[in-house]
Amino acid sequence: MTEPKAPGFSTLAIHAGAAPDPATGARATPIYQTTSFVFDDVDHAASLFGLQAFGNIYSRLGNPTCAVLEERVAALEGGTAALGVASGHAAEFLVMHTLLQPGDEFIASKKLYGGSINQFNHSYKNFDWRVKWADPDDLSTFEAAVSEKTKAIFIESIANPGGVIVDIQAIADIAHRAGVPLIVDNTMATPYLIRPFEHGADIVVHSATKFLGGHGNSVAGVIVDGGRFDWIKSGRYPMLSKPRPEYNGMVLGETFGNFGFAIACRVLGLRDLGPALSPFNAFMILTGIETLPLRMQRHCDNALKVAQHLQRHPKVAWVSYPGLEGDKYNGLAKRYSPKGAGAVFTFGLKGGYDAGVALVSNLKMFSHLANIGDTRSLVIHPASTTHRQLTAEQQTQAGAGPEVVRLSIGLEDVEDIIADLDEALAAS
Numbered sequence: 001m002t003e004p005k006a007p008g009f010s011t012l013a014i015h016a017g018a019a020p021d022p023a024t025g026a027r028a029t030p031i032y033q034t035t036s037f038v039f040d041d042v043d044h045a046a047s048l049f050g051l052q053a054f055g056n057i058y059s060r061l062g063n064p065t066c067a068v069l070e071e072r073v074a075a076l077e078g079g080t081a082a083l084g085v086a087s088g089h090a091a092e093f094l095v096m097h098t099l100l101q102p103g104d105e106f107i108a109s110k111k112l113y114g115g116s117i118n119q120f121n122h123s124y125k126n127f128d129w130r131v132k133w134a135d136p137d138d139l140s141t142f143e144a145a146v147s148e149k150t151k152a153i154f155i156e157s158i159a160n161p162g163g164v165i166v167d168i169q170a171i172a173d174i175a176h177r178a179g180v181p182l183i184v185d186n187t188m189a190t191p192y193l194i195r196p197f198e199h200g201a202d203i204v205v206h207s208a209t210k211f212l213g214g215h216g217n218s219v220a221g222v223i224v225d226g227g228r229f230d231w232i233k234s235g236r237y238p239m240l241s242k243p244r245p246e247y248n249g250m251v252l253g254e255t256f257g258n259f260g261f262a263i264a265c266r267v268l269g270l271r272d273l274g275p276a277l278s279p280f281n282a283f284m285i286l287t288g289i290e291t292l293p294l295r296m297q298r299h300c301d302n303a304l305k306v307a308q309h310l311q312r313h314p315k316v317a318w319v320s321y322p323g324l325e326g327d328k329y330n331g332l333a334k335r336y337s338p339k340g341a342g343a344v345f346t347f348g349l350k351g352g353y354d355a356g357v358a359l360v361s362n363l364k365m366f367s368h369l370a371n372i373g374d375t376r377s378l379v380i381h382p383a384s385t386t387h388r389q390l391t392a393e394q395q396t397q398a399g400a401g402p403e404v405v406r407l408s409i410g411l412e413d414v415e416d417i418i419a420d421l422d423e424a425l426a427a428s
């Protein structure tokens with residue numbers, strides 16, 4: 001007998017985690033808009049609270065609509081389990097809360113979403129979690145940053161503000177030599193383009209707000225457990241390897257084995273810190289994921305055409321898109337993201353700061369805003385907006401120099417996207 005073939009990515013995007021509702025036959029996942037769930041009896045309640053049985057208690061700890069999203073993203077990423085939370089930032093926070101003790105360090109790539117850089121540099125100080133920065137273009141900086149206090153390495157697969165593909169496997173090897181897990185923020189790639197667990201990652205986080213949801217309508221985050229890191233053998237992660245007083249001495253990494261990390265994020269992080277995902281938002285993200293493969297491919301195809309067009313434009317100084325032949329990251333793009341290099345990238349205007357300000361005001365179809373990963377094409381000129389408070393030198397270091405414009409290419413007809421850019425550039 002031959003093994004049944006595992007379902008393909010598009011099939012999982014539609015079906016993973018979801019069955020017709022047993023009570024009503026509803027085919028789309030119902031929105032279980034409820035705070036809490038009735039117990040069968042006191043023993044049932046006690047077994048749920050003691051983690052001896054799985055089930056619904058209260059929607060801050062989990063909800064059936066959110067559970068479908070969790071199972072689906074875990075399936076798409078090839079992980080063992082997932083946890084849905086209120087936002088991408090909440091996902092990063094709960095991961096670190098599970099891994100780090102006060103005084104611990106983690107190493108992070110310098111090329112990250114600006115909000116993550118702030119979270120790591122400033123908010124984490126309150127917990128005495130210490131970030132050390134490394135440069136994904138120079139892997140020796142990751143090696144050099146490792147110390148006895150290092151507990152994790154954090155990177156983005158396709159890095160903000162676009163245009164950077166990171167050598168995930170090489171950094172996973174460094175993490176594993178140091179005895180720590182590699183966390184990959186896979187927001188910009190989504191599992192359609194890159195599945196970090198296939199390249200050595202141990203934990204994946206998402207801002208589902210972006211391409212997973214894909215329609216710019218809901219903030220959400222997901223943590224995915226890769227299931228391979230041995231927390232018990234390591235012994236350096238007390239949340240997973242030491243008895244938990246609030247769960248009658250249970251050792252989470254032992255009891256829950258290869259999905260212990262996801263459980264620890266839920267029962268220690270989500271329960272006590274509280275950033276719950278609303279079932280309505282989970283429903284919106286689930287609906288978005290059903291078309292993820294179609295959308296991501298079109299996002300990438302459109303982005304490549306726009307990047308090629310801008311490269312030929314007389315007012316454009318440079319375009320940074322790894323899908324372009326000759327781009328610095330084209331080799332890594334072909335290796336890690338062969339279906340396309342994502343939808344977010346930057347380019348430089350010969351006219352500098354003033355040309356950037358003029359361009360965003362002259363664009364008509366592009367929306368001027370600070371999000372990415374929408375069906376709509378989006379634009380921002382970081383130096384005059386998100387990065388305005390930084391010095392000129394800090395702006396340039398962050399890839400947000402005066403001439404830099406960032407685009408998130410949407411799903412409109414590519415001719416219309418290009419025409420809007422051409423008209424705005426002509427008037428700028």
Ligand SMILES: *Cc1c(COP(=O)(O)O)cnc(C)c1O
Binds near residue numbers: 116160209372
């Ligand atoms: C937006 C974003 C985040 C933060 O996600 P929120 O859902 O806005 O909290 C984290 N990482 C990356 C790469 C992002 O683009």
